[in-house]
Amino acid sequence: MSGRSGSPAEPMHGAEAVVLVGGRGTRLRPLTLSAPKPMLPTAGLPFLTHLLSRIRAAGITHVVLGTSYQAEVFAEYFGDGSGMGLDLEYVVEQEPLDTAGALRNVGDRLSEPDVVVFNGDILSGVDLPGLMHTHRANAADVTLHLVKVDDPRRFGCVPTDDEGRVTAFLEKTDDPPVDQVNAGCYVFRRSVIESIPADRPVSVERETFPGLLASGARLQGHVDASYWLDLGTPAAFVRGSADLVRGVVPSDALPEEPAEALMLDGARVAEGASVTAGSTIGQDCVVESGARIEASTLFDRAHVAANAVVERSVVGVDAHIGEGAVVRGAVIADGAHVGSECELLDGARVWPGVRLPAGGVRFSHDC
Structure with missing residues (x-):
């Protein structure tokens, strides 16, 4: 954990979640011709089930799904979320709005001070209460889960200072200055979400975060080496499913014990x-x-x-x-x-x- 130390991770009171599941999953075709990527069977269940189970286990119950491609599939399967102990809402994105635009698009469904935002195709072992503790202990406007990777050349890097504050967002380079990258999970103050321009595409990394840095907002990094995998390719998809089955990465939704x-x-x-x-x-x-x-x-x-x-x-x-x-x-x-x-x-x-x-x-x- 980066930033000032404090008490052990507190419960996720005063928080709700947004899961962005609007992508078309083109890198996973032809699998995604019949189902959106987050609904592909992963260790026996739609991948999104594993993510929602971790959100519920962390103590969050209100979740908004930002959907687009085959939006009806999500509601047909999960309904109102009560079967998982959740209160699920759905907001359909009519045109591609990019990550920050999609987040702003669900803003009117949010009411808590802090919002945990997930990219719906990331398999992660991040400690969610620990992430929230980093956010609140540092009075951050946005906290980013940053994961250390073996080969950061494949990603844009996110350097932080000695207090864990994010200092820049760097493009891919053959000589990256740090080994920590954006892991696709954030905690936003709801007021920051409300400040994102509405009804147009907005990139979180190219527009929202640099703009916040320039304005003097506090962007905090929660840096760890937890399990992290982008399920966007067939090779990653089969690896992620196998890691769930074997218990390498946690899930409260597995139909059986790890094996x-x-x-x-x-x-x-x-x-x-x-x-x-x-x-x-x-x-x-x-x-x-x-x-x-x-x-x-x-x-x-x-x-x-x-x-x-x-x-x-x-x-x-x-x-x-x-x-x-x-x-x-x-x-x-x-x-x-x-x-x-x-x-x-x-x-x-x-x-x-x-x-x-x-x-x-x-x-x-x-x-």
């Missing part, structure tokens, strides 16, 4: 098949003898034939992996069919309904 594999209702895994490394086998899936599933996610009713290998991959609803096929680091969309002895290499994506021929054909691209 090497998660088998959902009706899944049939034959003797002699191997399912490991945090794999999820969806409802009514079939995994035949000799097949090996490693660090992968099989959506409902997927079928993996005898002696096939599926590693670090996603296999969609009703998809079929043929006998002896090898699928590594690939996405097999809903209803697709991979022929026997086919080999799909890292980055290959098979689109909905496509049927790949049998006979040892190798693919390393979109099909």
Whole structure:
């Protein structure tokens, strides 16, 4: 934790939450053709369920979802939130407004002094009461969760001073001065949200935060090395799901205790098949003898034939992996069919309904 020390993290009284889930998830296509990214099955549940469960466990009950793409899917699944002990509201973004614009768009639904804001595609182990304590102990206008990463060159960096105050927002560079980056989770004073321009796109990192710094507002960093993963790519998605299954990252929504594999209702895994490394086998899936599933996610009713290998991959609803096929680091969309002895290499994506021929054909691209 950065900034002045104080008492242990207090409960999240006087706080509510906003989760921004309006993105189209283009980097995860073709998976997001049928569902928004936060609703993709992750360790047996829509990803957003895991995030909402952590928000509830931290003591926050009022949550506003800022939606856009396939907005109706969220309300159909979660309803008013009472099933999770939450009071959920939904605000639909008619046109893309960027992060700060989307936050301003939900402003009239907020009433508490402090608002915890989440990007809806981040899997994180941040201590939420600890984040709030940093915010209040430093009387901050905005507090940013900043995470230390091994390779900050891939991100814009956020330096802080000796008291943990944010001093700048830097673009990507080959020689970053610090290893801490914006983790996509913030605490805002509600009055700051109300000051964001309405009804137009506003970038939080390019406009809102630099403007606050220039005005002398206090932007505080809460710096840690907690688990953090942007689920925006297929590789990250399967890793995040596997880490949830194995208990590497916390979730109060997991249907079972952490384990090497998660088998959902009706899944049939034959003797002699191997399912490991945090794999999820969806409802009514079939995994035949000799097949090996490693660090992968099989959506409902997927079928993996005898002696096939599926590693670090996603296999969609009703998809079929043929006998002896090898699928590594690939996405097999809903209803697709991979022929026997086919080999799909890292980055290959098979689109909905496509049927790949049998006979040892190798693919390393979109099909």
